[in-house]
Amino acid sequence: MKNTPKSGTLSYQSEYDMTHLTVRRLLIDLKQPFERRWNGGDAFRSAFLNAMSMSFPVGEQFFMDSIRKGVSALPLAERERFAEELQGFVGQEATHRHLHALYNAQLASQGFVNTQEKRSLKRLERLERMKLDPRHAVAITAATEHFTAIFAHWMLAQTFVLEGAEPRMKTLWLWHCAEETEHRNTAFDVYKAMGGNEKWRLFWFRYVTGQFMLDILRQTLRNLWDDKALLQWRTWASAIQLLLGRQGLVRRCFKPWRAYFSPAFHPSKQDASLSLQWLQENAAQFRVMERSAA
Numbered sequence: 411m412k413n414t415p416k417s418g419t420l421s422y423q424s425e426y427d428m429t430h431l432t433v434r435r436l437l438i439d440l441k442q443p444f445e446r447r448w449n450g451g452d453a454f455r456s457a458f459l460n461a462m463s464m465s466f467p468v469g470e471q472f473f474m475d476s477i478r479k480g481v482s483a484l485p486l487a488e489r490e491r492f493a494e495e496l497q498g499f500v501g502q503e504a505t506h507r508h509l510h511a512l513y514n515a516q517l518a519s520q521g522f523v524n525t526q527e528k529r530s531l532k533r534l535e536r537l538e539r540m541k542l543d544p545r546h547a548v549a550i551t552a553a554t555e556h557f558t559a560i561f562a563h564w565m566l567a568q569t570f571v572l573e574g575a576e577p578r579m580k581t582l583w584l585w586h587c588a589e590e591t592e593h594r595n596t597a598f599d600v601y602k603a604m605g606g607n608e609k610w611r612l613f614w615f616r617y618v619t620g621q622f623m624l625d626i627l628r629q630t631l632r633n634l635w636d637d638k639a640l641l642q643w644r645t646w647a648s649a650i651q652l653l654l655g656r657q658g659l660v661r662r663c664f665k666p667w668r669a670y671f672s673p674a675f676h677p678s679k680q681d682a683s684l685s686l687q688w689l690q691e692n693a694a695q696f697r698v699m700e701r702s703a704a
């Protein structure tokens with residue numbers, strides 16, 4: 411199996427409009443502590459979202475690096491086409507990364523141990539040593555961004571996920587969800603513009619699906635262990651509701667997950683109305699950042 415996706419349509423033009431990506435500074439203070447079970451006192455809902463948060467700083471740095479490299483590998487006209495979007499994408503992910511690092515520092519001070527970060531860093535080192543064509547990293551990013559986008563839509567739609575959550579944490583999560591929805595096209599469009607093919611797009615999506623679920627599962631179990639909640643029936647009742655219930659993750663996200671396998675897939679086909687609504691209704695929670703020169 412060759413390590414290079416076949417070069418195809420470098421002059422690819424997305425049939426969808428470029429998104430103008432706004433960078434926002436969230437007006438919450440995450441340097442102040444929060445409760446261990448900040449999500450409505452529910453051990454599983456807290457542990458699960460904490461596991462997601464623990465994966466973000468390394469993951470989001472990888473997304474920024476891969477998209478920057480991907481865009482810089484494009485011909486000049488294409489680089490110019492993506493310049494503004496790239497700046498917005500990096501600005502949003504860098505802000506997420508910063509706030510989740512503060513969030514994770516609070517978790518560390520509460521005694522939670524982030525085991526997946528070390529595993530992710532090792533995996534990325536191995537990937538780096540393979541010296542793959544930059545399209546592979548962009549395909550991994552596009553696949554993960556689809557995951558974050560469908561997860562974000564689910565969280566924005568299903569209010570029980572954050573029911574009773576600490577207001578700062580609720581704001582952080584829903585702001586992150588809104589921005590993940592906003593920039594859901596970027597990695598996919600860069601991959602297409604680089605001539606990335608379908609075979610590798612789907613290969614990496616299958617890989618990311620397995621790895622992502624395994625990472626989150628392992629870290630959630632570790633978080634529950636650290637919270638002394640692993641063996642309580644309440645924990646698993648909540649897990650069943652969150653993951654397998656009628657409004658749960660599996661039932662609500664399976665269809666949009668499967669949509670990625672269609673050759674006609676484009677992330678912009680996913681409904682963004684809840685993201686727009688949240689940003690409009692919560693404008694007092696953030697400040698829009700001025701754009702610096704590219």
Ligand SMILES: [Fe+2]
Pocket residue numbers: 470502503506507586590
């Ligand atoms: Fe993000």
Ligand SMILES: [Fe+2]
Pocket residue numbers: 473503555558590593
């Ligand atoms: Fe993202």
